[in-house]
Amino acid sequence: DAGVIQSPRHEVTEMGQEVTLRCKPISGHNSLFWYRQTMMRGLELLIYFNNNVPIDDSGMPEDRFSAKMPNASFSTLKIQPSEPRDSAVYFCASSLGGDQETQYFGPGTRLLVL
Amino acid sequence: GDSVTQMEGPVTLSEEAFLTINCTYTATGYPSLFWYVQYPGEGLQLLLKATKADDKGSNKGFEATYRKETTSFHLEKGSVQVSDSAVYFCALSGAHSASKIIFGSGTRLSIRP
Numbered sequence: 001d002a003g004v005i006q007s008p009r010h011e012v013t014e015m016g017q018e019v020t021l022r023c024k025p026i027s028g029h030n031s032l033f034w035y036r037q038t039m040m041r042g043l044e045l046l047i048y049f050n051n052n053v054p055i056d057d058s059g060m061p062e063d064r065f066s067a068k069m070p071n072a073s074f075s076t077l078k079i080q081p082s083e084p085r086d087s088a089v090y091f092c093a094s095s096l097g098g099d100q101e102t103q104y105f106g107p108g109t110r111l112l113v114l
Numbered sequence: 115g116d117s118v119t120q121m122e123g124p125v126t127l128s129e130e131a132f133l134t135i136n137c138t139y140t141a142t143g144y145p146s147l148f149w150y151v152q153y154p155g156e157g158l159q160l161l162l163k164a165t166k167a168d169d170k171g172s173n174k175g176f177e178a179t180y181r182k183e184t185t186s187f188h189l190e191k192g193s194v195q196v197s198d199s200a201v202y203f204c205a206l207s208g209a210h211s212a213s214k215i216i217f218g219s220g221t222r223l224s225i226r227p
Contacts (some may be wrong), residue, residue: 004157031213042219043158043203056214091157101146101207103215105157 002026004106006092012112018080021109024073025094033103034067034077034093043091049075050097082113116141118218120204126224127194135189135221136203137178145206147180147187148215152201161189161202196225215227 005024013019027034047057052069060067064083069075078080079086089110093103121136139147146165150158162171169181171178176191187204 045214045217048214053162092159101215102148102160102163103158105159107155107157 004092004094004104004105006090008109009107010112011111012042012114013082014114015083015111016081018078019082019111019113020084021077021090021092021111023075023077023092023106025075026104027073028096029094029104030067030072030097031095031103032075033093033095034075035093036088037091037108038088044069046077053068082111082114087111116206117143117195118204118206118216120202120221121216123201123220123222124224125221126226128226129196130193131225133191133194133198133223135202135204137187137218138168139187139204139206140186141206143187144182147161147178148174148205148207149178149187149189149205150205150217152203153154154200154221158203194223194225196227199223199225 004026007022023037031050034046035043036046037043044059046059048055065079067068067077079106089108091105091108095103117140119138148163149161150160151161162173164171164180167180170179178187178189199219201221203223205215207215
């Protein structure tokens with residue numbers, strides 16, 4: 001299996017621009033998670049989906065952030081407008097869901113907002 | 115709410131030294147416990163897990179035992195290698211949702227040759 005796939009791997013943008021991060025979970029996995037990692041705040045769960053439905057978005061920082069999962073094999077995390085404090089590594093992870101808690105992480109997208 | 119507390123880093127050891135990274139947790143119910151490892155420039159990957167009290171998880175020479183009486187899940191390795199240099203995260207599955215995992219703050223480990 002190819003594992004969790006994220007794109008792009010690196011993104012540099014200017015403040016105010018829209019940023020879209022993409023994730024393809026492992027085939028057959030029912031749960032998908034978006035995390036943000038920074039030196040200051042560590043690893044934060046932003047949102048997670050079960051069977052394409054958002055279950056908990058309490059970690060989404062503010063209205064500038066939105067996430068969608070239109071089907072079982074694709075999810076996006078969008079930031080509009082982006083700000084320098086959004087600079088971080090964003091990880092997507094997936095799991096089988098239910099009692100199968102083990103999460104499999106993608107390689108991450110390193111975002112720099114200038 | 116549920117939480118995980120792990121020892122602050124960074125931890126620096128010489129090759130072949132004994133490693134312990136402490137982890138304690140607070141949770142309602144009976145969560146599963148995990149150690150994840152993050153190598154430089156990569157995502158997290160599962161190192162080991164334990165699903166009930168007194169279970170021992172092990173992988174790649176690392177071990178951790180689920181201690182309900184002390185609410186702990188300390189990570190140990192008898193002889194570390196340079197290739198073990200990474201950030202280690204203790205974690206537990208959420209009490210109200212097995213899908214959601216709560217991670218500790220991570221402990222950076224550096225091994226000197």
